[in-house]
Amino acid sequence: MNTRTRIKMCGLTRTRDVEFGVSQGLDALGFIFYDKSPRNVLPDFVRGVVSKLSPFVDSVGVFVNRDREEVEEIVEYCGLSHAQLHGKEDRTYCERVERNSSPCHVIKAFRVSESTKSSDFTPYNDVVHGYLLDTYAKGTAGGTGETFDWNIINRLDLQRPMILAGGLTPDNIEEAIQAIMPFGVDVNSGVEVEPGIKDHSKIMDLVRKVRMADNP
Numbered sequence: 617m618n619t620r621t622r623i624k625m626c627g628l629t630r631t632r633d634v635e636f637g638v639s640q641g642l643d644a645l646g647f648i649f650y651d652k653s654p655r656n657v658l659p660d661f662v663r664g665v666v667s668k669l670s671p672f673v674d675s676v677g678v679f680v681n682r683d684r685e686e687v688e689e690i691v692e693y694c695g696l697s698h699a700q701l702h703g704k705e706d707r708t709y710c711e712r713v714e715r716n717s718s719p720c721h722v723i724k725a726f727r728v729s730e731s732t733k734s735s736d737f738t739p740y741n742d743v744v745h746g747y748l749l750d751t752y753a754k755g756t757a758g759g760t761g762e763t764f765d766w767n768i769i770n771r772l773d774l775q776r777p778m779i780l781a782g783g784l785t786p787d788n789i790e791e792a793i794q795a796i797m798p799f800g801v802d803v804n805s806g807v808e809v810e811p812g813i814k815d816h817s818k819i820m821d822l823v824r825k826v827r828m829a830d831n832p
Contacts, residue, residue, distance in 0.1 A: 621793050622799060623801055624644035624674075624803070625646065626645075626676070626803070627653075628645055631665060638673055643674060644674035645674070645675055647677055649677055659693050662696075666694050676698040679700070679703070680701075681704060684709055691713075697721070698720060698722070699722050702750075707739040710724055710743050714743055722743070723779065724740050725781075727751065728752055732772065737772070737773075737776075749781060752764065763783035763784070764782050777799035778798050781801070781804075784802070785818075786822040786825055790825050793830070801826065
């Protein structure tokens with residue numbers, strides 16, 4: 617049984633938010649390399665941030681259907697610990713990023729709907745280190761700010777650690793953890809003032825409630 621839920625905050629665009637998140641005990645920080653996102657960042661910014669991170673804080677690059685060699689170059693340049701893939705990247709793509717970017721590890725994201733089934737994950741079970749489950753919305757790659765029906769997870773045979781995303785806020789995070797007991801949670805818009813600008817009071821509240829859910 618997982619006794620400590622890992623917390624990842626994604627969509628970071630400001631050093632001050634990174635520093636505050638680390639001070640509150642976040643386990644991982646996410647940086648989006650996707651030019652259609654309002655939270656898109658440049659490698660030079662991320663490289664500078666990652667070089668100053670405290671020990672044991674993971675850095676995650678978020679990519680959507682990007683050329684594999686570009687992903688590998690950004691991972692190496694920025695010193696990322698994980699590549700989170702949100703597009704249609706197949707098994708071979710993930711396997712090569714995992715191999716060529718070592719010690720960086722791959723997290724494969726899935727947008728969950730009623731049609732999601734265990735076999736969707738099967739090809740990736742032995743090549744990625746975790747799955748991130750986000751909310752399906754037609755025409756988007758994620759970051760909807762909406763939750764999905766968490767009961768769907770109970771019927772999925774997931775063979776890798778699961779990170780729950782999609783509309784998580786300080787108001788629903790305890791319920792989510794108690795219902796699903798994920799390896800980790802991924803928050804973004806639920807702790808923001810506006811896209812890319814984090815609300816420090818919400819971060820504090822969310823971290824506090826995650827720890828309360830871990831130790832009811």
